[in-house]
Amino acid sequence: MRLVIARCQVDYVGRLTAHLPMAPRLLLVKADGSVSVHADDRAYKPLNWMSPPCWLEERPGVWTVRNKADESLIITIDEVLHDSSHTLGVDPGLVKDGVEARLQELLAAHPGALGEGYTLVRREYMTAIGPVDLLCRDGDGRSVAVEVKRRGEIDGVEQLTRYLELMNRDPLLSPVAGVFAAQQIKPQARTLAEDRGIRCVVLDYDELRGAESDDLRLF
Structure with a gap:
């Protein structure tokens, strides 16, 4: 440079x-x-x-x-x-936000947090327009595409919608359901996701990593 x-x-x-x-x-x-x-x-x-x-x-x-x-x-x-x-060399590229990347890793290790009977098929399942964070199967064996965010916003729902449209054209995967998983999900994003048949899951980071939550609990 x-x-x-x-x-x-x-x-x-x-x-x-x-x-x-x-x-x-x-x-x-x-x-x-x-x-x-x-x-x-x-x-x-x-x-x-x-x-x-x-x-x-x-x-x-x-x-x-x-x-x-x-x-x-x-x-x-x-x-x-x-x-x-100045010679800068080859750049390693942008690394995902640490919490978001860790959430994906934890969910891959504990897919049951998404629902009873969920199992992981693959992390970073590649499509023609980019990788889906997680490809899972639900308790009935159906394919589920999971998009993981730290904060769930409308852009994330739109991203998952595009993945689902593409994946549902594949007869080996179809029908593919969608799960939008995040630590926080904005009301507008939840409304859009539910309107498109995408299920929303709010994640507890501490619970996923095996730590006690700081929230006060009666039991």
């Missing part, structure tokens, strides 16, 4: 035109060839960028970045304040 801080102006020429007047900015050149222009705000979002595949041509005072669509990002540099390169 190359980091360049420079006073520059930026002109984009392609399906439309855009202009950034002269100002100090961060120019970020990644190993994949992408070039992005950042200001000292807007969090991660660049002011302008060119995604790979693209090619950077450097001449004194001018960078020209082109892609296959014949679009150009022209960066005119007045003054370079910093220029450094």
